[in-house]
Amino acid sequence: MSSVNSKSKPGTQAAGTDSTGAGGYGELEAGVALYDRFTERVREIFDAGHEKSKEAMEKAMESAREQLSAAGEFSAEQGEAFKQFMRRDLEQTAQDMRALSQEAKERLHPARLGAGALSSMARLLEVAGSALQSLSRKAENALRYTTGDITSAGTLTCTHCGQTVHLKRTSVIPPCPKCHGSEYRKDY
Ligand SMILES: [Zn+2]
Numbered sequence: 001m002s003s004v005n006s007k008s009k010p011g012t013q014a015a016g017t018d019s020t021g022a023g024g025y026g027e028l029e030a031g032v033a034l035y036d037r038f039t040e041r042v043r044e045i046f047d048a049g050h051e052k053s054k055e056a057m058e059k060a061m062e063s064a065r066e067q068l069s070a071a072g073e074f075s076a077e078q079g080e081a082f083k084q085f086m087r088r089d090l091e092q093t094a095q096d097m098r099a100l101s102q103e104a105k106e107r108l109h110p111a112r113l114g115a116g117a118l119s120s121m122a123r124l125l126e127v128a129g130s131a132l133q134s135l136s137r138k139a140e141n142a143l144r145y146t147t148g149d150i151t152s153a154g155t156l157t158c159t160h161c162g163q164t165v166h167l168k169r170t171s172v173i174p175p176c177p178k179c180h181g182s183e184y185r186k187d188y
Contacts, residue, residue, distance in 0.1 A: 031082075034074055035150045036170050038064055038082050039089075039120040043127075052128050061086060082150075086121075089152050092143050093121050096188050108188055117152035117170045118188075147175045147182035156184035 041064040042057075049056055065079035074082070097108060106112070110126060113119035144159075145151055150172055156165040160181035165174065175182055 031074070031078060031150055032170050032172060034068070034078075035082055035085065035152075036115070036117050036120070037073075038068060039086055039117040039124075039152070041067065042086065043120045043124045046124055047127060057090070057128070085150050086117075088143050088145070089117065090121055090125070092154075092186050093118070093152075093188070094125055095143075097122075097125060100188070104188065113153075118154065121152060143186065145173055145184040145186050147173050149173050151186065154186050154188045156186050159183045159185060 042060045045063050046052070046057060046060040049060065061083045065083060068074055069076060069079050093108075097105060100108070108122050110119055110123040113122055145156060150170065151167065153167050153169050153171075156167065156173065157163070158165075158176040158179060158181050160183070161176065161179040163176050163178040165177065165184070167173075173184065176184075
């Protein structure tokens with residue numbers, strides 16, 4: 001194990017994290033690998049169940065949270081934050097999968113994504129089919145992503161200046177490199 005508990009960069013502290021209430025940013029950075037494992041665990045639990053509904057997804061997230069908490073992997077607050085991060089990523093991924101061209105859908109095909117949270121969620125949505133798509137229909141407006149949150153791979157666009165930030169893997173969202181803003185939209 002290398003030292004995962006590295007301190008975050010100075011600029012990272014600036015932004016408000018109104019959606020999470022999660023703890024320190026160093027903790028969040030260390031949580032990136034944990035988020036990948038959390039999403040994969042949710043996928044496994046959801047896969048194993050018969051029911052493929054939004055409720056089943058919530059139960060799978062709660063089971064995964066309990067398992068990782070019991071194993072001492074993360075705190076209660078971190079577990080709750082991860083559930084929020086995953087709900088948002090799932091909704092965004094589901095929206096994009098519906099809206100995207102066939103070519104873009106190919107890019108999001110699980111087989112092309114390798115490991116990580118995005119791969120887990122793409123595979124999960126493939127299994128869930130239309131059951132989870134209804135949940136995102138009412139949230140058609142762009143979901144907001146905030147500096148300091150953890151999210152799967154994708155492209156963030158600063159809502160203030162339009163600067164894009166490409167995340168090749170699961171990451172802690174940085175401040176905007178151009179205007180130091182802290183709010184983004186996301187796509188793939
Ligand atoms: Zn910006």
